[in-house]
Amino acid sequence: MSGSLRCLRAVLRPLPGWAVRPLCQAAPGSGPPAGGEGEGSREAVERLVRAHPVVVFMKGNPAQPQCGFSNAVVQILRLHGVSDYRAHDVLQDPNLRQGVKNYSNWPTIPQVYLNGEFVGGCDILLQMHQNGDLVEELKKLGIRSALLDEEKNQDKK
């Protein structure tokens, strides 16, 4: 607990001296300003993340991811046999792209939600895959990871 408090303090402390001028104002990641309405509103994003046990916001779609990080998320889910999930392509909707970042207070895409709860982006899902947490989290949703069956088959051999 003290760890989280320390973290909170660090987060709240104002960061001194941002001196470097952004080199690239039109960076591909900087979308239009957040709109309070429509697809990007907090309510709209909330509806989307609660609409299905597994929801992914990504660049491109699962058949044709447009970003290596989004692709990694799709491939990890595929490894676990998770084929039933909602994927939203943020490249199709700048309001949604910004809205989902605001919703989770997370600056990057892809974003993965399990049972309406934000779990992280590509790095975190990859580490959850590697340390076994993903199998456990899927189990909580009533989804049996295909990797478990694969292990069983290997044991039989």
Added chain:
Amino acid sequence: MLPARLLPLLRAPLQLLPRLASSTPMAGEKPVEASIRSKLQRELEPTHLEVRNESHQHAVPPGAETHFKVVIASSRFAGLPLLQRHRLVNEILQAELAGPVHALSIHAKTPEQWDQNASMSPSPACLGGSREKGRGLRKEQDVGRTVLIALD
């Protein structure tokens, strides 16, 4: 499809980078990279810190500072779940992420975790999402191989 013999070449430049535990900017280091390094150094007092500009792997102009990977070992991460560790780093680099930095891959470990396993997964290859529509998408075989690299 990427020939297997090329893979070591792709990794080689990363391994050649010196591992830095100090905030001293590298010779020729660019402003965004230097800023990321000094902020992480100041806020997290890491025992190990790597800041890698991986922009060259993506569809951006040469010399760009848009895609970064940071590898941090810090006792500040002790007791924090992964999500909170990443949030901490995102907060420290808020200005960079709101401005020039388009992608940030984070590896956040405690010094003990780093000593046990000082390895990390390579970043996935670019699939061209920031290029013009219809350009740059790789063949499916490449996509499969990319993920094998990322997961091994």
